[in-house]
Amino acid sequence: MSATSTSRLLARRARLLGPNVSTFYDEPVHLVKGKGVWVWDADGNRYLDCYNNVPHVGHCHPRVVDAICQQASTLNTHTRYLHEGILDYVERLAATFDAPLATAIMTCTGSEANDIALRMAEAVTGKRGVIATDHTYHGNTTAVAQLSRTNVPGTGDGSHVRHVPAPDSYRPLGGVAGPAHARAFAAKVEEAIDDLETSGPGFSAIILCPAFLNEGFPQLEPGWLDPVVKVVRKAGGVFIADEVQPGFGRNGYRFWGHQRIGVQPDIVTLGKPMGNGHPVAGVVADADIMAAFRKSFRYFNTFGGNPVSCAAAMAVLDVMEDEGLQDNARVVGEHARAGLSKLAEKHDCIGDVRGYGLFFGAELVTDRETRSPATSYATKVANEMRRRGILLNKLGLHYNTLKIRPPMPFSKENADYMLGTLDGVLNDLGPARD
C-alpha cells in the first residue's frame, strides 16, 4: 500500500475516531480480505496471520459465515422470548467444563463478562476487594478497567483493587522457578487478601488469566496455581478464571486454560474467539453463584445470547471438533516451539522460548546471562516481520516477548514459514543491543 493512502487513512481515523487510537506496526496494515490463516492488504500483498485469536477457526470460516447468514435471515431477537439457540449452545458449552460449572450468561464482549463476574463474586461474598496481577488486562468497562495497572486511572479510586506481581518463569519471584515460585506467588496473594480484609473492602475475588498471557505466558506446570487457590478458598474468596484468551482449545492440551494448569475456578469468563469475530462472550458459573447474582442484581443484555450470536458460537464448536483443531494446536505448537528453540541455538537474542499450543513466543534479551530485555529490538523484529509478510506482535512484562497466537488451523508448514522468516530477520538485524 502506498504511503499516501496509508497517511490518508490515518488522517481520516484521527478526524473521525479521535487521537491516540492505536494501530499496530510502524506502517499500519490496511487489510481487505482474510481466509484461514491468511490476510491480504489493499495492494494484494498476502500476510501469514500469526497474531489474531479472534478468527479462532480461521478467517471467514465458511461454516461460521453460513451459520450467521442462515440465522440472520431467519430470526434475530432477544432472550425475553424463548429460543432454543441459546439453550442448545449453553448446554454444549457447559459440557466442556467440569461440574459444577453449568450455567451461563451470554454477553457481547469479554469486558461485559468480567464486569458481571466481579458482581457475581460480590453477590456471593458480600465484599468488593479484588486481586489481579500488576500486568494484566481484563477489559474496558469502568469497573473492569480498574483492574489494570496499565490503564490510565481516573474513574473511581480503585481502592478495592490490589495488585500482585505477575508470575515470570524466566525471572521468578524468589529466584527459583517451579513449586517455590508458586509458593512465593501465593504468599503475595495472601498478603493482598490480608490487606483487603483489614483495610475496608474485604476480599471478594481474585481474577486471573490461568495462562497469564498478557503477562508474557510464563511456563507454569500443572499444580502451579494450587497454593494460590488454597489461600483464596481459605479466605472465602472467589476465583475468577478469565479465559478470554487461553480458552477454546488454544493451549492444545485441554479445552480450557484452567484445566491445563489443573485448577477449578468458581467463575469463568469467555470472549474473543467464541464467535470467530462475531461479538459474543459469556460468563459461566455454578447454579448457586448464578442464583446469588440473579438475586442481587438485575441484568439483561439486549444483544446477549441472540440467535445469530449463538449460531456463530455453535459453529465454532462444530468446526473445532470436526477439524480436530485442539489437537492441531498441540501438535503444531510443539513443532513451532521446537523450531524456535532451534533458532535459539543460532541467535543469542532468544533468551527463552515459552508457551502452550498456539499461544507461544520467545523472550528477546540483549544478554542471556543478565536476561536484560531487548524491548526496542523486539519492536524492530515485529515491524520487520510485518514487512516480510508475517503478522505477529510483542507483549510481556518488558514488552520484549514475541507474541505468536495464530488462528487454530495454523499448520506445521505455516510455522516453518514463520520461523524461516524470523531466522532471516534476526540474521539481518544482527545482535540485540537495544
Place this chain on the structure above:
Amino acid sequence: MSATSTSRLLARRARLLGPNVSTFYDEPVHLVKGKGVWVWDADGNRYLDCYNNVPHVGHCHPRVVDAICQQASTLNTHTRYLHEGILDYVERLAATFDAPLATAIMTCTGSEANDIALRMAEAVTGKRGVIATDHTYHGNTTAVAQLSRTNVPGTGDGSHVRHVPAPDSYRPLGGVAGPAHARAFAAKVEEAIDDLETSGPGFSAIILCPAFLNEGFPQLEPGWLDPVVKVVRKAGGVFIADEVQPGFGRNGYRFWGHQRIGVQPDIVTLGKPMGNGHPVAGVVADADIMAAFRKSFRYFNTFGGNPVSCAAAMAVLDVMEDEGLQDNARVVGEHARAGLSKLAEKHDCIGDVRGYGLFFGAELVTDRETRSPATSYATKVANEMRRRGILLNKLGLHYNTLKIRPPMPFSKENADYMLGTLDGVLNDLGPARD
C-alpha cells in the same frame, strides 16, 4: 405452542441460564422466524410485532443480512489494522448530527457506550457526579447500572449519582404541563447539581433519554429541555443524550430525539437499532471531548467497529433512506395516535395518548378524573393482545402505559390491525378496575 413445550423450554432456561431470567407475557412466546413487522412462533402462529425496535428496518431485512454475509465472508478484524468500513460509517453517521458532533467510538452495546460517556464527562470536568431521572435505565455495566434506581443496588455506593423526578406530562410536577413544568424540572436538576457540588463528587454530567422513553414518553414540546440545558451549562456540566431508543429516525420528525426536542448534547450514545440486531453501538462527541477522553483513559474494544458491524450499520442507514422510513414513522405514527385517540372516545380506561413517530402508546387509568393508574389492567391487556397475535408491552412511571415501538416499516394497515385488536380486547376485558 403446547403448554408442555413451553414449560420444557422454561425448565431448560432455569437449568442453563439460572433463575429470574425474565420473559415477556404470562405465556412466553417461542419465536422461530421473523420478516418485516411479523414474527412466527414454533406452532406457525403469526404475530404483528409492535414492540421490537432492535430490528429497526424490519426483521431479517435482506439488505442488512446481505451486508453481514458479504462482509463476514470477506474480512472481520479489529481496528488496530486500517479498514475503510469504520471510517465510511462514522463519516456517514456524523453527517446526521449537528456540528460539532463529529467523532465516534464504536462499541458493541449501548451499555458500553454509556459507560464510556460517563468517563468522557469525567475527563472533561474532572468530576464524577451524575444526574439521571428516578425512572430511567441506561444499561447493564457496573458503572451504568448505578444510574438506575430500579436496579437492585449492590456494587459501589452510588454516592455520586443523584436522581431527579422523571418528567410526567400527564401529572406534571407543579401541576401545569408545558413551560412551567420544564422550569420545575430544571429547578430539580439545579438542586441536584448544588447537592453534588457541595457534597463531594462535584457535578460532571446529566444523562437523559431526550424522549424519556422508559419514563413513559411524556408529551414534551420542542424547547422543553432548554431550561435544563441552561442550568447544566451554567454549572460547567456535560449533557449526555442517550439515543439508544429514540434515535435513528424513530420519532419521525428529526433523525435524533435531541434534535426533535431542540437541544444540542455534548455526547450522544447509540445502541439497539443501529445494526438491526447485530451487536453494534457507539458514542458520538466533539473532537475536544474525544481528545480529553483519549488522553485520560486507555480504550480499545476488540469487536467494536469491526468491518461486519460497520457493514450492518451502514446497511441500516441505506435502508432508512431508500425506504423513507423516517417519514413513514411520522405519517404512520400520527395515524396510529389518531386511531388511539378515537378508541379513547369509546374506552374510558384510555387516560392519555402520547408519543412521537413509532414510539407511542396510551396510559391506562381506572378513573380519568383521578388519573389513577390501571397497572394490573395494562398487564392483562398486553397478555390478551399477545394471545390475539399482537406483541406489545407496557412501561412508564406506573407501568400502566402501553408501549408500542414497532419496526420502522410498520404501515397504516398494521396500525389499524393493532387498533382493531386492541378495541376488541378492551371491549372483552371491560372497564379497568385494577
